[in-house]
Amino acid sequence: MFGLDKKDTMLLLLVAALTALAPFLLNPFPEGSAMAQFNAGYPDLMQRFVIFGIFAIGFNILFGLTGYLSFGHAAFLGVGSYAAVWMFKLLSMNVLPAIVLAVVMSGIFALLIGYVSLRRSGIYFSILTLAFAQMMFALAYSVLTPITGGETGLQLALDDPRILDGAVAANGNIPVPGLFGMEMRDSVQLELGAWVFTFNFGYYFSALVMLISFYIAIRIFRSPFGMMLRAIKANQQRLNYTGLNTRPYTLAAFVISGMYAGLAGALMASMDPLAGAERMFWTASGEVVLMTILGGVGTLIGPILGAGAIKYMENIISKINSDILHSWFAFLPDGLEDLLVTLVYPFIGKGWHLTLGIIFMLVVIFLPGGLVEGGQRIARLFKSKKTDRSAPKPQIEPGE
Amino acid sequence: MRILEVKDVNKRFGGLKALSEVNLSVEENTVHAIIGPNGAGKSTLLNCLVGKLIPDTGSVMFHGQSVLGRAPHEINQMGISRVFQTPEIFGDLTVMENMMIPCFAKRDGAFELNAISSVSSQKDIIERAEHVLEDMKMIDKRHMVASAMSRGDKRRLEIGMCLSQEPRLLLLDEPTAGMARADTNNTIDLLKEIKSKRDITIVIIEHDMHVVFSLAERITVLAQGTPLVEDTPENIKGHPKVREAYLGESSGH
Amino acid sequence: MDAIILQILNGLDKGSAYALIALGLTLIFGTLGVVNFAHGALFMIGAFCAVTLSRILTLSHVVVDSTKTDFLGRPLEVQVPYVYDIFGEATGAAIIDWAVPLSILFAIPVMLMVGVAMERGLIKYFYKRPHADQILVTFGLAIVLQEIIKYFYGANPIPTPAPSAFTGSFDFGAILGFDPNTIIYPYWRLVYFAFAAVIIGAVFAFLQFTTFGMVVRAGMADRETVGLLGINIDRRFTIMFGLAAAVAGLAGVMYTPINSPNYHMGMDFLVLSFVVVVVGGMGSLPGAVLAGFLLGILESFASMREVIDLIPGINQVIIYLVAIVILLTRPRGLLGRKGVMED
């Protein structure tokens, strides 16, 4: 189906099913129960899952296939966000023109930065991309304030021109981004017994965009171009002496992944029309590296998993406070309750960074292939009961 | 007809004179060996031919066209393929994929943004790659990850990758270095077979005199960056200057 | 003219901090081939060694002063450090005043232990792993270390002043014949500069003139060969890691009076120190030192208001701009060797 082989089709359908059912899957606990804290099925977080999924998928096309580690990819996300918000301000609150401009702009920036940075490889390339991104962050935060909004971020105002839409929404407020009359924040709720599920238009729009991006990524992975990119990672010298010019290949990969980042940035701005300079800071670039590695470098689905895992921690773990902890352990005798709370407290709420750091270390130490390898190991554990145990360690192939 | 013409090539690395006044011409459809003691400048010369190094002075003509100043991939597209001393293959890729890449390079040129069609739909490339693998007797290993193969198989794959491009000139840099005697003999047989099956010019740099004398039709002896003598294998064997400069030291072979 | 001399001075001082951090980073990279993102955290831990020591020195018991009241109107509880009791008030106060220099003695063993523990406990399993894995695991470690520090010391900066003998500044202008007060420089920063020069000199001398250093240098050049000679290079590398940690830690200890230490000071320096190392050339010790001073001086010049007025925002980007220009003109940095970290 869709020009994919059976395995890839299955993977695509699986991801499609997961995203379509996410409002159910992410809200496994009934409202009001102690575990409801762990529910992630609310629009903002679900949107973030798929948007950062797009970002990571794109990053993986560069890093996973060619091995070029860009440490400045968040810059393109920022460019996309700024471009999208400007489009909202000047032209229309319809997200399509914003997305188009964002992808084009980030593509142009990626072309320029990639052209220069790809003259070097290895850590020198990483530092060049980092330098460009840090320059963009620093300028956006300070001297470019008239264009970027600086510290407060670029935001919509009541007196923006919005040439196509006219100025103000009916209720006297700034209109919100939408798609031909549907607003991104529109939601429908379903109450099933004690469970409540929210279906948000913005989420499903982003999810659709992510599925398309994922599909394109699969096609790229399976194409001759993708094979060339993997060949660059495997042995650039041999590729040169095989009559292939590696520079345009890496540049194309860089631009494509930059455009993915721009697309993610545009979607972020579409869900929440504000673009802040912090999303270009080096820690944001580092985050996408972590997402990709955490999920599994060079695998198709890994980056999506990694993005989900990190965003989940950032948004769920960080919100647990000592009050909630006490309510969890309330059934225990007082002394034990306090002890448990004291033990757990450093790792949650304001300590979520600590948990994040520990998880990175554990994953890198024990699961070099990321979460995907973890999944494979579990799968093998089940299989090995049927087949022989001495199966050779499988190579991590794209598409697993 | 002369396929390769090297004229008055000089190359210095700082104070070290690596090549001095090198002249070399290779006839089409011959096997030409370049021998010489360590540090004689053999590898430097080879690197000048494939675009890795640029000579300070002199010219290198391939089929009447200068290769100087061209990037390695351009020189390859002109018809020169190179086999490295340690096999350079795409270790993370499967044998089949390894073989398909030169086929793509042959068909599509140095760059082609073929990002949407799938590899498995490239029937002509698959056919061609399988054909070469069969030729190289490696078809049964096609799904293996290349880095998992033995050194001999890697060498075989690398040669196959070069041949799949149907180069007019094949450069071999010590193809049997570090190989066991049996592997060496296999490689000699392979090269002989290749030569017998098609029109191809081979330039081989080799330490192993057994290999050289089994294959070469012409031999150039390089010493201290300059060609000592060029002649047929028979004449080289008896040449006093060569014995003095080279063979005398390595007669232990 | 005086403005330029002043900024050169400034640059040398800033550069000495950059050079010290980059030196340790390069030692680890050059000897072990490990990209250590936790190096900034080592710098930070060093700084908190100074904080810890001054906390230990000011460990106090409470004396109630009934003549004063606290914010709730209760009698004021005055903290009296135990060192006052032990050494008398004058000597005790002097000891507390000199807490930062004293911390050097405290920090050396601590940092050596931290470094060795890190290498034996974690880093050694990553020698053969890809650089991306090394970066990730050390980055994770850096986060963990700084969160631990934050847990115990809070997020707010902690003032750690220099001994009062070093407060104030030295008037160079007066010596050089300029107007007074035109070229002044704080005493402590001069101390820092001298200290950095001594440490850098000591590291180079150690590598140059001791057998241990010779073996390590040989190992940096060709690890396998040295290993084949039957020399236990691993143990030496462990010691080198400890040494690099100590260098970073001492840089941190001495930095505390310049900027009050906080838990994220390591992260603040991390990106910058990597830029310094790469501009200097991965694996080149003289390169790291040279690049540290170069970037320090250029940064100082870029922060002059005459320059900012000419090119707005230049002070925001100068470091990165220089990094880009240098990497494009000199592919492997100032003094880098070929083939290091290029794939």
Next chain:
Amino acid sequence: MSKTNLTRRGLLRSGAVAGAGVALPTIFTGSSVAAFTNEPTGSTVTLGFNVPQTGPYADEGADELRAYELAVEHLNGGGDGGMMNTFSSKALNGSGILGKKVQYVTGDTQTKSDAARASAKSMIEKDGAVMITGGSSSGVAVAVQALCQEAGVIFMAGLTHSNDTTGKDKRANGFRHFFNSYMSGAALAPILAKNYGTDRKAYHLTADYNWGYTTEEAIRNSTEAMGWETVAAVKTPLTQTDFSSYIAPVLQSGADVLVLNHYGGNMVNSLTNAVQFGLREKVVNGKNFEIVVPLYSRLMAKGAGANVKGIYGSTNWHWSLQDEGTKAFVKSFGTKYGFPPSQAAHTCYAQALLYADAVQRAGSFNPCAVAEALEGFEFDGMGNGKTLYRAEDHQCFKDVLVVRGKENPTSEFDLLEIVEITPVEQVTYDASIFGGQLGTCNPGA
């Protein structure tokens, strides 16, 4: 598909109990059930406390959170009631808000506008928060304020000092109790003129972002009006840690006052560096060289240590004030936590109470009703004397404190002393001078 603006989980949480066990799906359509976003229908109401828990302002955030917890305790009738007893409005009675018990959820702003919006959104969408409050920077305040406007909940700003929050970027759903750059300038200038004379040459170092710009502008305007001359103003990067290269040229410029328009870590470092350079021992133009820090906070003073001694600045509130409101708040905060509250804690506590009071008086949680109750509201007994929540820009107008670093602190919390309480008339300005449009209040649904 029916339209709802965000969700009303607070409603659902209580409604779910009634509907439990019913297998038939009920599709909620917001407008038919609730009049505004997250209308609380059960016996509780949820407030969202969005404070920095990680990053450099984490300690400030922790203090804000303590204040909120205290406020919640007081609102629900616990503790000694704190400022509820001194507050001029007596609508609150310790039985929660409108009889509903107050609950709260917390989020981490990370002092990044993106992260702050994400956590605010999750509190609104997931936890059903009907009001968001907190934060310790203007970037975050402006970003979250815009979000709350869009979502239809009230935003009670925490620590934010930029003119923009209630100027260029003001929003109908957002309210600020904290003072701003303009007020700092207006309060500081006369004191500076009185102590340092009117013939001074000032050198500004300014954090290179919005808050820095507005602060520099405010201080420049008000000091120049007093006769000072501004020799130079140099912008410094946010990420700067070592300010030596910015401070070293100050003396060469002939300036005799250095104004540090820095906040947080920037201020701690620049002040420490400036003192290191011995600037304060210098005599320039026949006058003692002086340093001024427009915005002080106790945590910054703590970070800079002895370097703050004798340095003037302004602050929103200080625990050593002697009015009844302050004393009541310091007593209940100090009793609970063992140390006096910071100005951030005070502002957050006051904001929580002001919100609760407004709801109580309005008789509804509807943001538009609450906004109406807050607009033009005059009150006293919250620690800053008589205070007005101005209707035009939702900015509080009250006395501003000019403080000075204390020479002989008795504890680590006793670092600042009040020099002058600048009366509110002196810091009041015309609402239109900073531009921006308030828009209309948005109740969400």
